[in-house]
Amino acid sequence: MTQSSAVFSGKVIEIADKNQNSSIQSSADPIAVVFEVEESWKGINQTQVVVYTERSSESCGFEFSLHNEYLVYAHENAGNLNASICSRTTLLSAADQEKQDLGKGEGSTEQISIDLTTENSTNTNQLYIYLLIVALFLGGGYITLKRRTKK
Known part of the structure; x- marks a missing residue:
């Protein structure tokens, strides 16, 4: 003890x-x-x-x-x-x-x-935000690449 x-x-x-x-x-x-x-x-x-x-x-x-x-x-x-x-x-x-x-x-x-589920849902929400940012970044890069290849 x-x-x-x-x-x-x-x-x-x-x-x-x-x-x-x-x-x-x-x-x-x-x-x-x-x-x-x-x-x-x-x-x-x-x-x-x-x-x-x-x-x-x-x-x-x-x-x-x-x-x-x-x-x-x-x-x-x-x-x-x-x-x-x-x-x-x-x-x-x-x-x-x-x-x-x-x-x-x-x-x-x-x-x-x-309540640990609140803490876990906060971590999950942060993960979704990061994934959204990456998807937007990749989408922007794809659009830029397509525009350059058309010229």
Whole structure:
């Protein structure tokens, strides 16, 4: 617990993988996991929190599952909370002894709601804008080339 920036129990309510549909993927790609916080022992006072992990255990990522409950030990890196298979993070159902050792945690005091789909749609909209600009640039180049070849 002393090495963790945050220790809490919570239920996974959303998992966002911005590279899910990418043709190039890495086991180290970041995955954002939104938790509904149930109880906190350190570093969390919000009702929801985002924890990042790598795509797979091959890169030390913890493979969270939607709707499962976990006891999460996270460390802060560049302003984000991160969990890995090297932390003590585990399914809550397998953490009876740890919860007993931790004692009674605190409830969340700051009510927030996190929606990662908004962030992903913003990134998608930016991609469409860039593609439109490239298409306009290529279209302009094509028209210019056609005019020059007619002369």
